[in-house]
Amino acid sequence: MATEAHGSESSLVFHPMDQFKVAPLFGDGPVHWYTITNVTLWMAISVIGVIFLLVVGSRGRAIVPSKGQSIAELTYGFVYKMIEDVTGKDAVKYFPYVMTLFIFIVFSNMLGLLPLSFTTTSHIAVTGVLALLVFLFVTILGFAKNGTKFLALFWVSSAPLAVRPLLAVIELISYFVRPVSHSIRLAGNMMAGHAVIKVFAGFAAIAAISPVSVLAISAMYGLEILVAFIQAYVFTILTCVYLKDALHPVH
Amino acid sequence: MATETHGAEAAHGAAEAGMPQLDFSTFPNQIFWLLVTLVVIYFVLSKIALPRISTVLAERSGTIMNDISAAEELKLKAKEAEAAYNAALAEAKAQAQQIANETRAAIQADLDAATAKADAEISAKAAESEKAIAEIRDGALESVKDVAKDTAKELVAAMGSSADARSITAAVTARMKG
Numbered sequence: 335m336a337t338e339a340h341g342s343e344s345s346l347v348f349h350p351m352d353q354f355k356v357a358p359l360f361g362d363g364p365v366h367w368y369t370i371t372n373v374t375l376w377m378a379i380s381v382i383g384v385i386f387l388l389v390v391g392s393r394g395r396a397i398v399p400s401k402g403q404s405i406a407e408l409t410y411g412f413v414y415k416m417i418e419d420v421t422g423k424d425a426v427k428y429f430p431y432v433m434t435l436f437i438f439i440v441f442s443n444m445l446g447l448l449p450l451s452f453t454t455t456s457h458i459a460v461t462g463v464l465a466l467l468v469f470l471f472v473t474i475l476g477f478a479k480n481g482t483k484f485l486a487l488f489w490v491s492s493a494p495l496a497v498r499p500l501l502a503v504i505e506l507i508s509y510f511v512r513p514v515s516h517s518i519r520l521a522g523n524m525m526a527g528h529a530v531i532k533v534f535a536g537f538a539a540i541a542a543i544s545p546v547s548v549l550a551i552s553a554m555y556g557l558e559i560l561v562a563f564i565q566a567y568v569f570t571i572l573t574c575v576y577l578k579d580a581l582h583p584v585h
Numbered sequence: 586m587a588t589e590t591h592g593a594e595a596a597h598g599a600a601e602a603g604m605p606q607l608d609f610s611t612f613p614n615q616i617f618w619l620l621v622t623l624v625v626i627y628f629v630l631s632k633i634a635l636p637r638i639s640t641v642l643a644e645r646s647g648t649i650m651n652d653i654s655a656a657e658e659l660k661l662k663a664k665e666a667e668a669a670y671n672a673a674l675a676e677a678k679a680q681a682q683q684i685a686n687e688t689r690a691a692i693q694a695d696l697d698a699a700t701a702k703a704d705a706e707i708s709a710k711a712a713e714s715e716k717a718i719a720e721i722r723d724g725a726l727e728s729v730k731d732v733a734k735d736t737a738k739e740l741v742a743a744m745g746s747s748a749d750a751r752s753i754t755a756a757v758t759a760r761m762k763g
Contacts, residue, residue: 367613388634
């Protein structure tokens with residue numbers, strides 16, 4: 335529930351960031367960890383959306399699928415094929431985890447595009463946790479599966495021996511930067527698009543500019559739908575790539 | 586844990602812009618609800634949605650496979666039927682050819698036999714006719730001699746003298762040879 339910031343007064347007032355405020359849903363209190371906030375509301379809505387798409391949609395179990403079942407199967411097939419192609423057939427057992435990430439992100443992104451909604455994935459706290467979960471999962475899995483051989487990921491055996499220590503340092507840094515880029519990419523994209531739309535909306539208060547503003551918002555909105563899906567896709571495919579590194583660490 | 590990791594990189598931006606994203610007091614709340622959400626989605630997916638969809642997909646591919654193999658079988662049967670039909674057709678054609686040939690040969694044989702018989706009859710009849718003609722011719726010669734004898738006798742009688750039969754016959758025979 336974004337606080338709508340209308341520049342209805344004489345001067346233009348922009349509050350592009352107000353839509354990202356985390357606020358309690360009931361009353362005005364401090365935000366404790368257990369407080370029911372707009373974050374809770376919109377995450378719950380995304381859970382309901384997931385249930386509606388994948389559980390209600392597939393309830394027919396028909397050989398010839400209905401529309402809803404087709405969409406559910408397409409979503410399933412999309413992620414399944416992604417993990418199979420990128421990570422390999424042996425990674426199919428991690429499919430539910432990857433699917434959870436993808437479906438949560440794509441629903442959060444898309445729901446965030448509804449007017450007056452709150453975009454949970456525009457928060458670094460959310461994407462950071464997602465990225466860290468992937469990072470920890472992949473790292474622990476890598477060591478559990480390969481033991482110390484997992485460190486071969488940093489030891490580029492195809493490079494000349496003299497360069498290898500230097501490359502190892504670079505690889506190590508890039509490995510630890512992964513969760514940072516992984517999370518900031520998603521949150522940044524979400525936040526920037528929404529903020530830009532809000533800025534355009536602020537200009538709509540001036541009568542002369544408002545048609546342009548409406549056009550610009552429409553165009554941005556189309557772009558944001560694309561971005562919302564692509565960022566979910568990118569996050570998921572990077573997860574698959576990291577998973578591949580954990581399962582097959584040889585460079 | 587996330588709070589600590591991102592605290593460092595975000596610290597400088599927090600003051601200036603007033604980004605709600607960097608309001609760390611809301612982090613525990615978001616993280617808590619995020620984890621709840623993820624766990625709920627994970628269980629919904631892994632317990633209900635994904636097994637169901639994968640079953641449906643497996644069933645569908647099974648059905649499609651069955652249909653394809655059934656179609657393949659039917660196609661094979663159709664080919665067999667076609668081959669059998671072709672074989673039967675070829676056999677029938679060959680039989681027809683044979684029957685035609687046999688019939689033609691039989692007719693030819695009958696025809697040859699009839700022709701030969703007719704030829705034989707014709708030549709027999711021809712020979713018979715020739716014989717009859719020869720007989721007739723001989724008979725005619727005989728008659729001519731008789732007529733000549735009689736005529737000669739009458740002539741001689743008419744002239745007033747009588748001649749004996751023997752001399753007349755001798756004279757006629759001599760004349761006819763000459």
